Amino acid sequence: MTRLALGGITHRRGARTVLAGVDAAFESGRLTAVIGPNGAGKSTLLAIAAGLLRPDAGTITLDERAIRAIPPRELAAVRAYLPQSPRAEWPVRVERLVALGLSQHLPVFGPLPGRWRLAVSGALARFDLIALRDRPATRLSGGELARAMLARAVVGEPRVLIVDEPSAGLDPRHAHEAARQLRALADDGCAVVVALHDLDLVSRIADDVVALKDGRLHASGPAEAVLTEPTLGALYDMPVRVDRAGGRASVRFGD
Numbered sequence: 001m002t003r004l005a006l007g008g009i010t011h012r013r014g015a016r017t018v019l020a021g022v023d024a025a026f027e028s029g030r031l032t033a034v035i036g037p038n039g040a041g042k043s044t045l046l047a048i049a050a051g052l053l054r055p056d057a058g059t060i061t062l063d064e065r066a067i068r069a070i071p072p073r074e075l076a077a078v079r080a081y082l083p084q085s086p087r088a089e090w091p092v093r094v095e096r097l098v099a100l101g102l103s104q105h106l107p108v109f110g111p112l113p114g115r116w117r118l119a120v121s122g123a124l125a126r127f128d129l130i131a132l133r134d135r136p137a138t139r140l141s142g143g144e145l146a147r148a149m150l151a152r153a154v155v156g157e158p159r160v161l162i163v164d165e166p167s168a169g170l171d172p173r174h175a176h177e178a179a180r181q182l183r184a185l186a187d188d189g190c191a192v193v194v195a196l197h198d199l200d201l202v203s204r205i206a207d208d209v210v211a212l213k214d215g216r217l218h219a220s221g222p223a224e225a226v227l228t229e230p231t232l233g234a235l236y237d238m239p240v241r242v243d244r245a246g247g248r249a250s251v252r253f254g255d
C-alpha cells in the first residue's frame with residue numbers, strides 16, 4: 001500500500017500565491033483526477049506532488065516519509081511524472097526513449113536485463129508504438145510523442161504515476177486507449193494522479209477528484225460527489241448540466 005499525502009501546500013510565483021493551503025492524498029489502486037480552470041494550479045500541484053518543485057509551505061510524504069528525504073534514484077524508482085506537452089530534445093529512437101524510463105533500475109554497464117527488455121516491449125505494445133519503435137522521437141507527431149512519453153513513464157512499473165493532461169493532442173481512439181491504460185495501472189495497484197480537462201473522461205476513469213480554483217481546494221472526494229452541477233458550475237463559473245447514466249456522468253457546459 002502506497003500513500004502520497006500533501007498537507008497545507010502553499011506556493012508563490014513572484015508576488016502571486018498560486019496554491020494556498022491545499023491538502024490531498026493519493027493511494028494505491030486509486031485514480032485521482034485533478035480538475036479546474038486554466039491557471040487554477042493543477043500543474044503546480046502535480047510538480048510539487050512529484051517532489052520536483054518545493055512548495056513555500058506544507059508537507060509532502062510518501063508512505064509517511066518526507067519526500068525531500070528520499071534519495072532521487074530511490075524516488076525515481078517508485079514514482080513517475082509526465083509533464084504537460086513533453087518534448088523530444090534529440091533524435092533517440094522510440095524504443096530507446098521508452099527504455100530511458102528504466103534508467104533508475106538498470107546497472108551502469110551491460111545490456112538491458114531480460115525482465116526489463118520484456119517491460120519495454122510491453123509498454124510499446126500497450127501504447128500502440130510497435131510500428132514506430134525505430135522512428136527517431138524528433139520525427140513523431142505530437143500525439144505519437146505523447147504516447148511514447150506515456151510508455152516511458154509507465155515502463156518502470158512505478159507505484160505512483162503523476163501525469164499532466166495525458167490526452168492533450170491524442171486522437172479519440174488513442175485518448176480512449178491512454179485513459180484505459182491509466183485505469184488499468186490503478187487497477188494493478190498503482191496510485192495514479194492525472195490532471196484532466198475532459199470531465200466525461202474523468203467520470204469514466206476516476207475514483208476521486210481534486211478540484212482546484214484560484215489555487216485553493218474547491219472540492220475533493222469520490223468522483224460522483226464532486227462531479228455535480230452545483231460544484232462544477234461554481235468551479236468553472238458557468239452553467240453546467242450533469243446527466244448520469246450507468247454510473248457515469250455526462251457533463252455539458254453552457255445554457
Ligand SMILES: Nc1ncnc2c1ncn2[C@@H]1O[C@H](COP(=O)(O)OP(=O)(O)OP(=O)(O)O)[C@@H](O)[C@H]1O
Pocket residue numbers: 013014018036037038039040041042043044045
Ligand atoms: N513558471 C511560472 N512563472 C510564473 N508563474 C507561473 C509559472 N508557471 C505557472 N505560473 C502561474 O501559476 C498559476 C498556476 O499555473 P498552473 O500551470 O499550475 O495552472 P494549471 O491549472 O495547470 O493551468 P492549465 O489548465 O492552463 O494547464 C497560473 O496563474 C500561472 O500563470
